[in-house]
Amino acid sequence: MAAINQNDLIDSIADAFQYISYYHPKDYIDALGLAYEREESPAARDAIAQILTNSKMSAQGHRPVCQDTGLAVVFVKLGMDVRWSGVTMVLAEMIHEGVRRAYTHTENPLRASVVLDPAGQRQNSRDNTPAIIHYDVVQGSNIEITVAAKGGGSENKAKFTTLMPSDSLADWIVDIVPSMGAGWCPPGMLGIGVGGTAEKAMLLAKESLMESIDMQVLKANGPQNKLEELRIEIYDRVNALGIGAQGLGGLTTVLDVKIKDYPTHAASLPVAVIPNCAATRHAHFVLDGSGPAVLTPPAPEDYPAIEWRAADDARRVDLGTVTAQDVASWKPGETLLLNGKFLTGRDAAHKRIKGLLDSGEGLPEGVNFEGRFIYYVGPVDPVGDEVVGPAGPTTSTRMDKFTDMMLSQTGLLGMVGKAERGPVAIEAIKKHKAVYLMAVGGAAYLVAKAIQSSRVVAFEDLGMEAIYEFEVRDMPVTVAVDSTGESVHQTGPKFWKNKIAQIPVVSA
Ligand code: SF4
Secondary structure (H helix, E strand, C coil), X not given: CCCEEHHHHHHHHHHHHHHHHHCCCHHHHHHHHHHHHHCCCHHHHHXXXXXXXXXXXXXXXXXXXXXXXXXXXXXXXXXXXXXXXXXXXXXXXXXXXXXXXXXXXXXXXXXCCCEECCCCCCEECCCCCCCEEEEEEECCCCEEEEEEEECHHHHCCCEEEEECCCCCHHHHHHHHHHHHCCCCCCCEEEEEEEEECHHHHHHHHHHHCXXXXXXXXXXXHCCCCHHHHHHHHHHHHHHCCCCCHHHCCCCCCEEEEEEEEEEECXXXXXXXXXXXXCCCCEEEEEECCCCCCCCCCCCHHHCCCCCCCCCCCCEEEECCCCCHHHHHHCCCCCEEEEEEEEEECCHHXXXXXXXXXXXXXXXXXXXXXXXXXXXXXXXXXXXXXXXXXCCCXXXXXXXXXXXXXXXXXXXXXXXXXECCCCHHHHHHHHHCCCEEEECCCCCHHHHHCCEEEEEEEECHHHHHHCEEEEEEEEEEEEEEECCCCCEHHHHHHHHHHHHHHCCCCCCC
């Protein structure tokens, strides 16, 4: 029985987090390629093409598929007979060290998104530690490890309830999915945990997302038990909601539905659901004492031959000369190609701007939003000759409560982010005849290629949440809320839900 070396475990963890930052699992690529072929909604098809093109570019460039490189989640199955060599740390410290090395890698630094003191100062730990670790003790002398990098946008949409035993689990899921909006960057997966206790159900839901996508095989072979029947029922009913890629309306919202269960109390039916996003990232390996893990990347031919290109009728916008009259002429769902300069800002910057405006202090030098656009983003640091690392949009609803302030007090013309806006933001957009533009979440490396220059303008201490000025060339966005307050995240899914209802068999 060979001993497992501490350095091998640390190296394997570090390599695995690097690997999943730029390689989608092959099953995800295959399932998304199939969804692209079947998609009939032009907007959703365009979004899927961007995600697939981005995926291939990331694999080639060894740079993250998404600017949110995630919380590090690690599942450990520790054999009871494992022997160690070269040990100076406990297992958790080895895992944290592996995560630290992955996220501070010199050639492919990943974004540090973890904050310490979450209910207080929320200081960034700078190296994405600590990891979230789940242990299981099993038979044998090996260690089996699954790593996942879970983005905040999809993790924020996790739901839990305790149903009555006689309630329909499928009904609850189908009711709850529309309330998640599109901030979880569909198409992705739903992981469902059923039974146990509250915390057990949540853990089962997360664990289920580590399984491979096999819905098409399941549908072809037919369900063999109640859980498989439920998976198919939920998959079909959720896709029939018409939410579609990025919430733009379309045939595919989920590529698979996974369920794990556990015995529970006779009085309870705990149910948890956690979505996985367009940045589905996980890898699995076993250490048996023979050395560090070796992961096999997808081959170039595993990626579908899809190269996203802007539509011929896309409207080019010069951000240096754009006016309120131009904004008023943009139609919901229209594709724009942005050219010129805008400022960035997300949660922490908005909070600080509010504090400065409320106190009468005013905005710092160089921060002038008059007649300009803001892009909600927290980019990855650049390497080599990059001007910025992957820089896709973050979930815009978190900025909803600041929207009226920004539009009324700074002269801002419009915003760029991902997913839908809530009623408060839509009302403010309508009132100020502004606009909200949507970029594709999970296409961060593709978006970054449109950025020609980048400089920090203010709040440098906020790290990736600082205010930057980006200069972009032909950055693709969709008019998601026009100046009259019409939202494609409302009209798109409604249209496709009705259309799907008229199709005799829902897409498999
Ligand atoms: S794909 Fe969307 S939800 Fe997933 S990590 Fe990226 S921005 Fe977050």
